[in-house]
Amino acid sequence: MACPEGKKVAFGTYTLVEEVEYWWENTHQCLEAEGQDVTWDVFKRVFLEKYFPKDVRNKKEMEILELKQGNMTVAKYATKFEELVRYFPHYQGRDGESSKCVKFLNGLGPEVKQVVNYQGVRQFPLLVNMC
Known part of the structure; x- marks a missing residue:
């Protein structure tokens, strides 16, 4: 709001x-x-x-660190990524946008990553749409 x-x-x-x-x-x-x-x-x-106790935060942090697209669609991966990334202030706001994009790209499957990675996109919604 x-x-x-x-x-x-x-x-x-x-x-x-x-x-x-x-x-x-x-x-x-x-x-x-x-x-x-x-x-x-x-x-x-x-x-x-x-x-939001420390042990739960640690579990969520491990989930996002280990998150990979794997056999998920890009849409499903993006949804799971956004669900987890909201817990981490490092990825929030204007300052975190670039880090958020890098982390998202890092978890993509190689075929998608290869095409999109070289675009240099650092706006998360645009990056997801490109993928």
Whole structure:
């Protein structure tokens, strides 16, 4: 959603319910008591630490590191890739677009990779369409 940066925490936390809502009330108080400015990045960090544990993150990281097209279609590979890549900030935003493309290309089957790799495309949607 097109939500201004300064409103993201308020909007995001408004949707929390039950145990998660109680967790956030307590965590928010602790962060403020420590003098931390509760930005969207801070919220995401503490939320993921709590609800996306390190062992699960490690498993997802291994999945994306080992992901190869294999016998999948390009569309199926792209879907699986996008499902996994969303967990990794390194591949997000404008700065991560090129790394995301390199990782995607690296997992393609040799016949597709050979044709597309030399194009130098570093915009992910365009790269997927070319494949």
